[in-house]
Amino acid sequence: MSASTGFAAVPWRGREVRVEYVRIAPERTDAPLVVFLHEGLGSVAMWKDFPERLCEAGGFRGLVFSRPGYGQSTPREPDEFWDVDFMHRQAHEVLPAFFEAIGLTEKPWLFGHSDGGSISLLYAARFPDRVAGLVGLAPHIFVEDVTVANIELARKAYLETDLPTKLSRYHADVDSAFWGWNRIWLHPPFRDWNIEAELDAIRCPVLAMQGIDDEYGTLAQIRGIAERVPGTKLLEIPHCGHSPHRDQPEQAIVAAVSFIANPGESLYLSRK
Template identity: 80%
Template sequence: MKTEFASIRWRERDVSIEYIRIAPERTHAPHIVFLHEGLGSVAMWKDFPQQFCDAGGYRGLVFSRPAYGQSTPRDEDERWDVDFMHRQAHEVLPAFFHAIDLHEKPWLFGHSDGGSIALLYAARFPHAVAGIVVLAPHLFVEDVTVANIEEARKAYETTDLPQRLGKYHDSADSAFWGWNRIWLHPPFRQWNIEAELDAIQCPVLAMQGIDDEYGTLEQIRGIARRVPQTQLVEIRDCGHSPHRDQPENVIVAALNFIEQNRSLQP
């Protein structure tokens, strides 16, 4: 797969977005857009998007948000605010889709922060999405989430975590501190997107590990209470990254969901 770059204008500067296309020759197949976690990137997904698209005969699009992977890093003095995921969903994603001429309705496949961004995009642009699959998304901030993000900060400062993250990001500091500082910023404890989910009209599959160290099952159960067309999958022996802990279960559930809902769409 060839790495490509798209240029968008965001936060009053030009930003380069790293992305790869999977099987673009499958022109009539569903188009799956993968949205990575809070410390993720194109490389951090490893081969899961390829496996998933090959299993379903789909096309795929995998990209790194600004500050991650090979996309433009944060400026040293750039601090994200409480609305950072809203800005990704409402500003970056539409600009990126426009830059690469993606005008069809994609299926969004988001993990963790990427899952929250997928939900926010589907709520703001309800007619622009065929459906969404979210793994361990965040709807609100829980004590367990903050506690483990605090532990991640300590690990970043005292272990080889920067070197390990450096395998997946041109600037590990850009990726880590952008994510870590806002999640530990006291006003962020009030962040909550539950009410916004009422606007979602597309089908939703929400999956989460029962042993998720970054959130309780109330995160996905909250989606089902707000969005009646939601299917829930709670996965045993699984932590915060279902696609790494239980990839076969995730692939089977997501493929069944997409195929069932494709047959219902015009």
């Protein structure tokens, strides 16, 4: 299975930014394309080998990229503050511009984790005819107290421990990545952020999975998606925290591969 790396020039916020990306198995020209959207502190490198493992298991092609501000993509400007609409802007502005820059014209499957899952949902709602289907891992559709409390703990850890050093393995500018995510989630007006009503516009198949022990959100998040998007498949995973692809990777891979191959089957509903 081959992989190729590159950078795309994307116009955004009045300047051109570089977006790093990796194509997985591009030679599989007839296979479904899965686009991986990372978490709030993620990047291409943060996924490690999970995208390759999923694509190998399903015979898929993959596209993994780092959003502006993360990984090896262009960092935030020092005075650039992301507002309450930052995930909307990623879904409505950055993602379409990135797809155009790399010449993507087909309908991909979106595979998003955490903030990346929310961005996937927002993209599928705004552009319902451009998505084949969507797999969301621990996406957020509204803000919960448990989420804010643990993001506050992350801020404390960033200031008082070696967390910046650990994150620097995955980001060229670790302050850009951390503070872009942390400050907006702790910004008081962000407590009212809610995308539930926007989910009504989604028309593609959806699989939403979440760990039962998720420290950044309750199962009300994915159950709320099912209430809004008819036919949504749910997978609630025991012994799993906020990152199913790290905590229970085999279960996440099996569920995602089966869903993409047969999105109409209802094999994954699991509630405790």
